[in-house]
Amino acid sequence: MTTLSPADQPPARVAPMRAIQQTGSLAWRTLVQVKHNPFELVDFSVQPVMFLLLFVYVFGGSIGGGPRAYLQFVLFGIIVQNSLFTTLNTAIGLSTDLDKGFSSRLRALPIARFAPLAGRVLADVAKQAWAIALLYTVGTIMGFRAATSVPAVLAAVGLVLVCTLAFAWILVWIGMLMANPEKVQIFGFVVLFPLTFTSGAFVRTATMPGWLQVFSRANPVTLLAEAARGLTVGGPVAAPVVESLLCAAISVVVFAPLAVLAFKRRA
Amino acid sequence: MTVTTTVRAADAITARGLTKRFGATTAVDGIDLDIPAGTVFGLLGPNGAGKTTTIRILATLISPDAGRATVHGYDVGRQAHQVRQLIGLTGQYASVDESLTGLENLILIGRLIGASRTEARRRARELLTQFRLAEAAGRAVKTYSGGMRRRLDLAASLVGRPRVLFLDEPTTGLDPRSRGELWDIVRELTASGVTVLLTTQYLEEADQLASQIAVIDTGRVIAQGTSAELKARTGADTLDGVFLALTGHGACPAGPTDDLEEVTA
Numbered sequence: 219m220t221t222l223s224p225a226d227q228p229p230a231r232v233a234p235m236r237a238i239q240q241t242g243s244l245a246w247r248t249l250v251q252v253k254h255n256p257f258e259l260v261d262f263s264v265q266p267v268m269f270l271l272l273f274v275y276v277f278g279g280s281i282g283g284g285p286r287a288y289l290q291f292v293l294f295g296i297i298v299q300n301s302l303f304t305t306l307n308t309a310i311g312l313s314t315d316l317d318k319g320f321s322s323r324l325r326a327l328p329i330a331r332f333a334p335l336a337g338r339v340l341a342d343v344a345k346q347a348w349a350i351a352l353l354y355t356v357g358t359i360m361g362f363r364a365a366t367s368v369p370a371v372l373a374a375v376g377l378v379l380v381c382t383l384a385f386a387w388i389l390v391w392i393g394m395l396m397a398n399p400e401k402v403q404i405f406g407f408v409v410l411f412p413l414t415f416t417s418g419a420f421v422r423t424a425t426m427p428g429w430l431q432v433f434s435r436a437n438p439v440t441l442l443a444e445a446a447r448g449l450t451v452g453g454p455v456a457a458p459v460v461e462s463l464l465c466a467a468i469s470v471v472v473f474a475p476l477a478v479l480a481f482k483r484r485a
Numbered sequence: 486m487t488v489t490t491t492v493r494a495a496d497a498i499t500a501r502g503l504t505k506r507f508g509a510t511t512a513v514d515g516i517d518l519d520i521p522a523g524t525v526f527g528l529l530g531p532n533g534a535g536k537t538t539t540i541r542i543l544a545t546l547i548s549p550d551a552g553r554a555t556v557h558g559y560d561v562g563r564q565a566h567q568v569r570q571l572i573g574l575t576g577q578y579a580s581v582d583e584s585l586t587g588l589e590n591l592i593l594i595g596r597l598i599g600a601s602r603t604e605a606r607r608r609a610r611e612l613l614t615q616f617r618l619a620e621a622a623g624r625a626v627k628t629y630s631g632g633m634r635r636r637l638d639l640a641a642s643l644v645g646r647p648r649v650l651f652l653d654e655p656t657t658g659l660d661p662r663s664r665g666e667l668w669d670i671v672r673e674l675t676a677s678g679v680t681v682l683l684t685t686q687y688l689e690e691a692d693q694l695a696s697q698i699a700v701i702d703t704g705r706v707i708a709q710g711t712s713a714e715l716k717a718r719t720g721a722d723t724l725d726g727v728f729l730a731l732t733g734h735g736a737c738p739a740g741p742t743d744d745l746e747e748v749t750a
Contacts, residue, residue, distance in 0.1 A: 229566070230564070240596075243597050324597075326544045326545060328598060
């Protein structure tokens with residue numbers, strides 16, 4: 219039936235190393251976009267810094283016992299919040315690719331099905347690493363001082379990045395299900411906004427009404443913020459770190475396959 | 486017809502009873518195709534006839550609800566990965582990244598299909614030159630004209646030197662000059678042995694490029710043959726006439742040609 223000789227037989231699946239290279243190439247594509255659209259830098263550089271200044275100098279006096287004290291508390295809360303909101307950008311970017319037909323081009327290529335999704339997630343985590351470095355630098359200039367060690371601070375940053383990478387798959391899955399980027403934006407915001415603001419990222423959960431505390435303490439955003447804070451300014455470390463990593467593992471195991479499946483099924 | 490039952494050129498594309506429904510609409514309704522390797526096959530039909538859906542099934546983008554199809558013997562469903570190594574796809578929905586440059590787009594695809602950095606760059610330059618985009622290589626695609634954009638789309642589907650090329654309405658929306666350029670490119674490709682499956686709503690385009698034409702309407706192949714055979718069979722002397730005679734309605738209101746003739750069927 220086929221005219222191909224056995225030697226010409228194309229491989230039946232993507233080799234794992236090739237899939238990783240493909241993910242890398244697609245991550246490169248997202249990062250190179252920044253070069254052509256420098257305005258995007260504002261999106262992931264200026265915005266988080268503005269958030270930090272706003273929270274510390276405007277709200278800090280009222281909710282945190284003065285800007286300086288609140289800065290110690292909130293810096294990693296903002297780093298966590300910013301990381302989570304980045305995952306919404308990931309989903310919107312992928313939805314735009316679906317919308318504009320770039321995904322069809324990719325899906326007709328002999329590449330791993332997860333590569334377009336993972337490539338985008340990876341690129342956004344790289345942008346996030348930059349945003350964290352920036353926030354940490356600005357925070358330090360404003361007076362933030364880590365109470366732990368350099369390795370502990372690096373561990374906090376690593377933990378936030380790993381969790382962002384993992385949680386992103388939830389949003390990616392949503393992005394694959396929604397009809398267009400606008401719907402992703404709305405849906406993502408409706409989920410992320412309350413999840414972040416009812417967490418312990420910006421305030422101590424103990425100040426919330428009892429019913430909200432129950433929700434807030436189980437919120438993965440609270441867990442991650444507490445873990446990062448524990449590693450940098452002191453406080454419980456082991457429990458929130460383990461719980462955060464557990465949430466991350468669940469996100470990847472459950473939502474990454476769902477997202478890839480939804481991507482394959484997308485007409 | 487000179488096709489014999491015993492000796493026959495290997496088919497690049499076959500389809501049997503291909504069916505695809507979207508909700509209550511049957512977009513593709515039992516399409517059969519046998520497209521010999523190295524030929525240009527035209528799927529001719531109006532908007533909504535099922536041309537794009539057929540191409541999307543053959544290009545492994547969607548799975549059929551019934552029937553099966555093969556590309557060089559590989560099943561488009563079960564052996565999609567093998568099929569993807571043999572095909573190129575150009576359509577209005579299979580686009581490139583507009584915020585990247587033409588060069589970056591082609592390098593990206595080269596890298597994705599396994600070329601080294603050097604090889605991907607070399608192939609990208611080669612295609613950009615071939616498609617007269619060398620000067621625009623370093624510009625973001627969003628600054629390209631419609632014709633340039635379509636040439637880049639086509640170049641993008643050729644990076645991996647496909648043996649089968651799907652062209653979904655390659656010239657829709659192009660001015661006559663750009664359309665002529667694209668036709669020339671398709672002719673060069675077929676001269677090099679590539680099998681082309683082309684969809685078009687333009688009768689002249691099918692007449693110009695395709696050796697075999699399948700006329701499709703409401704998801705079914707209603708006639709198939711060479712342009713001359715179709716004309717002889719229906720007694721019409723233009724493809725417009727063929728279409729009208731077969732379907733009882735016109736192909737499309739506005740083709741690319743200014744010489745749509747008045748047909749008395």
